[in-house]
Amino acid sequence: MFLSSAAFGIAVALGYWFVSHEAAGTALLGLMGVSLGAAGVYVARHARGAALPADQPESRPEQLAGQRVGAFPTSSSYPVMLAAGIALFSVGLIYGWWLALPGALLGVAAIIGLMRESRAIER
Amino acid sequence: MTAVVAPAAAEPRRPARRAGVLDWLVTTDHKHIGILYMATTLGFFLVAGAIALVMRAQLAQPGLHIVERQAYNQLFTLHGTAMIFLVIAPFALGLANYLLPLHIGAADLAFPRMNALTYWLLLAGGLTIFSGLLLSTGAAAAGWTMYAPLSDFENTPGPGVDLWIMGVLMISASSIMTAINFLTTVMLFRAPGMTMMRLPVFVWNIIVTSLIILMAFPPLAVAMAELFIDRRLGGHFFDASHGGSAILYQHVFWFFGHPEVYVMILPYFGVVTQVVSTFSRRPVFGYLGMVLASFAIAGLSMGVWAHHMFTTGAVNNPFFSIMSFLIAVPTGIKYFNWIGTMWQGALVFPTAMLFAIGFMLNFLLGGVTGVMVASPPLDYHVEDTYFLVTHFHYTLAGGSMFALLAALYFWFPKITGRLLSERLGMLSFWLTFVGYNITFIPLFLVGLLGMPRRVVTYLPLPGWPELNLTSTAGAGVLALGIALTMWNLVVSWSRGAPAGDDPWGGGTLEWATSSPPPERNFHALPPIRSDRPAFDMRMPQGTPGGQARARAG
Numbered sequence: 271m272f273l274s275s276a277a278f279g280i281a282v283a284l285g286y287w288f289v290s291h292e293a294a295g296t297a298l299l300g301l302m303g304v305s306l307g308a309a310g311v312y313v314a315r316h317a318r319g320a321a322l323p324a325d326q327p328e329s330r331p332e333q334l335a336g337q338r339v340g341a342f343p344t345s346s347s348y349p350v351m352l353a354a355g356i357a358l359f360s361v362g363l364i365y366g367w368w369l370a371l372p373g374a375l376l377g378v379a380a381i382i383g384l385m386r387e388s389r390a391i392e393r
Numbered sequence: 394m395t396a397v398v399a400p401a402a403a404e405p406r407r408p409a410r411r412a413g414v415l416d417w418l419v420t421t422d423h424k425h426i427g428i429l430y431m432a433t434t435l436g437f438f439l440v441a442g443a444i445a446l447v448m449r450a451q452l453a454q455p456g457l458h459i460v461e462r463q464a465y466n467q468l469f470t471l472h473g474t475a476m477i478f479l480v481i482a483p484f485a486l487g488l489a490n491y492l493l494p495l496h497i498g499a500a501d502l503a504f505p506r507m508n509a510l511t512y513w514l515l516l517a518g519g520l521t522i523f524s525g526l527l528l529s530t531g532a533a534a535a536g537w538t539m540y541a542p543l544s545d546f547e548n549t550p551g552p553g554v555d556l557w558i559m560g561v562l563m564i565s566a567s568s569i570m571t572a573i574n575f576l577t578t579v580m581l582f583r584a585p586g587m588t589m590m591r592l593p594v595f596v597w598n599i600i601v602t603s604l605i606i607l608m609a610f611p612p613l614a615v616a617m618a619e620l621f622i623d624r625r626l627g628g629h630f631f632d633a634s635h636g637g638s639a640i641l642y643q644h645v646f647w648f649f650g651h652p653e654v655y656v657m658i659l660p661y662f663g664v665v666t667q668v669v670s671t672f673s674r675r676p677v678f679g680y681l682g683m684v685l686a687s688f689a690i691a692g693l694s695m696g697v698w699a700h701h702m703f704t705t706g707a708v709n710n711p712f713f714s715i716m717s718f719l720i721a722v723p724t725g726i727k728y729f730n731w732i733g734t735m736w737q738g739a740l741v742f743p744t745a746m747l748f749a750i751g752f753m754l755n756f757l758l759g760g761v762t763g764v765m766v767a768s769p770p771l772d773y774h775v776e777d778t779y780f781l782v783t784h785f786h787y788t789l790a791g792g793s794m795f796a797l798l799a800a801l802y803f804w805f806p807k808i809t810g811r812l813l814s815e816r817l818g819m820l821s822f823w824l825t826f827v828g829y830n831i832t833f834i835p836l837f838l839v840g841l842l843g844m845p846r847r848v849v850t851y852l853p854l855p856g857w858p859e860l861n862l863t864s865t866a867g868a869g870v871l872a873l874g875i876a877l878t879m880w881n882l883v884v885s886w887s888r889g890a891p892a893g894d895d896p897w898g899g900g901t902l903e904w905a906t907s908s909p910p911p912e913r914n915f916h917a918l919p920p921i922r923s924d925r926p927a928f929d930m931r932m933p934q935g936t937p938g939g940q941a942r943a944r945a946g
Contacts, residue, residue: 292709294644294645295644298644298645299695305608306608322583323585324497324582324583324584324586324587325583325588326586326588327586327591329585329586330585330920331498331584331585331917331918331921333585334585342500342501342505342913343506345416345419345420345422346419346421346505346506346509347419348506349506349507349509349510349513350418350509350510350513353510353516353517354513356517356566357514357517357520357521361521361556361559363559363625364559364625365552
């Protein structure tokens with residue numbers, strides 16, 4: 271899916287350049303194709319050999335029973351903290367470092383908290 | 394934090410306690426976050442709608458002074474910004490937040506904490522944008538498109554535009570993270586047997602929407618950063634006197650802006666497909682066509698942005714015109730397939746179905762007028778008139794908004810466990826549909842007569858006052874229709890009749906669990922052998938080969 275979209279992006283970029291010689295649009299379309307291609311290559315490499323039960327048409331839910339499918343935290347205070355930090359920092363870019371600095375500190379604290387939470391989940 | 398296992402035996406039911414405010418602040422459950430999204434976007438919808446009513450009041454007659462010029466400019470800027478960035482798109486993302494894991498048989502999204510972050514960033518962004526109203530210089534007032542050079546510091550000093558920029562940047566980050574979350578979830582967390590070609594069409598549309606977001610929002614972030622650098626950090630990206638180009642802003646902005654309108658319609662195409670299929674009592678006609686049409690729309694949408702720039706003289710008009718005409722084709726395929734789904738079906742018409750049909754009628758007008766303005770000669774005549782305004786309102790309001798209302802009526806029972814009043818719903822539908830068309834058809838006409846957009850008042854040219862007055866009257870009826878739905882939501886939340894698992898006879902997986910679903914969505918999953926697993930579960934004799942498959946399991 272990513273790879274075919276990438277090919278499309280590059281094809282349209284080439285067509286656009288020939289038709290209009292307009293730099294900004296060609297750059298935008300071309301980079302879109304390249305980045306989709308990067309995502310596609312990444313997924314293709316990592317998906318090699320992965321056989322998800324989801325992709326087997328005759329598999330049943332019970333076949334996955336007892337297996338760990340993922341970790342889903344039920345609550346965390348760090349997302350709202352991080353959002354508040356980002357908001358304060360952004361508005362601080364307009365009004366001054368007295369607002370931006372606390373925002374940045376709050377954001378960094380939230381990111382550290384999220385990372386520590388992730389480690390705890392993985393264990 | 395819990396490691397989740399696929400449901401095999403019934404989990405012990407914990408007694409539910411009422412969620413307090415703090416629980417809502419720290420939740421990472423996709424259902425709660427979806428509810429937060431939908432409630433918040435409905436709040437912004439009412440604010441932006443109220444702004445529209447003030448605008449319509451001001452335009453009811455020529456020469457009124459209900460609001461003055463600079464205030465009016467802030468109003469149409471906030472109306473557009475809110476509806477686009479804070480209502481139509483995020484409501485769809487919030488609905489997808491709620492439904493996507495249910496549709497694929499997952500317990501939650503892939504990144505629940507990032508999901509929570511996206512909601513709080515949306516709220517923060519919206520509040521930041523609106524906080525401009527508290528300034529003495531006012532909120533941003535250069536239109537939701539915020540074109541340079543009007544939006545540069547020389548022409549619009551004051552922090553209003555800067556707050557707008559920061560708000561939009563936060564919303565961009567929110568959307569991009571949501572898209573990543575959705576794509577990862579669909580790739581990795583589908584239930585056993587839920588192959589890609591058994592996904593509900595709604596999920597496919599969300600996949601395509603997420604792809605578009607990934608391609609389109611980074612350029613928006615770039616445009617915003619460049620605008621901020623020009624305004625506050627001595628940049629000259631858009632300053633022609635220093636080697637920059639104002640047209641560059643338009644290119645980068647519309648490279649985002651056009652795909653954005655497909656972000657705002659594709660999820661709602663998915664809603665209409667689900668609603669129409671359920672109430673026609675038939676599977677989706679042309680499932681593969683629907684999926685491919687969505688991809689075609691997304692791909693083509695990335696190549697048409699300069700049809701917003703035909704009148705600049707700075708772009709290759711034929712290229713963009715042809716690409717824009719082409720987009721009508723996959724959209725037409727979708728219409729054909731909706732009609733095919735309804736053809737000879739056992740149709741029933743609850744409110745959700747009425748809104749879906751209203752969507753189809755309104756969006757048709759919007760789409761057809763879109764094909765008209767895709768022709769540069771026609772566009773030269775109507776660019777920046779009310780004709781154009783009405784074209785995009787028919788697609789976004791007559792279209793997406795109607796589908797949003799259909800989604801509310803369809804999924805409210807699943808989310809809350811209670812039914813909305815059908816009586817109130819039908820009354821609301823007719824008032825909304827009739828009011829909407831009385832509001833906007835006169836605006837098509839006054840646009841063709843030459844009335845420009847974004848004007849605080851106008852001269853009493855022939856026909857203009859009568860058409861505007863009619864439109865304002867229609868807006869009142871439309872407002873009443875919307876108010877009835879809001880009242881319906883409020884009243885039914887606590888006093889609606891119990892809905893049960895599946896009040897509509899739906900086919901997709903959310904109807905195979907309780908209303909509302911339990912914490913991890915499913916106590917037990919049915920076997921998934923088609924794109925209608927709940928239907929298969931309840932009516933094994935109704936699916937081709939169903940009896941044999943039900944026996945084989």
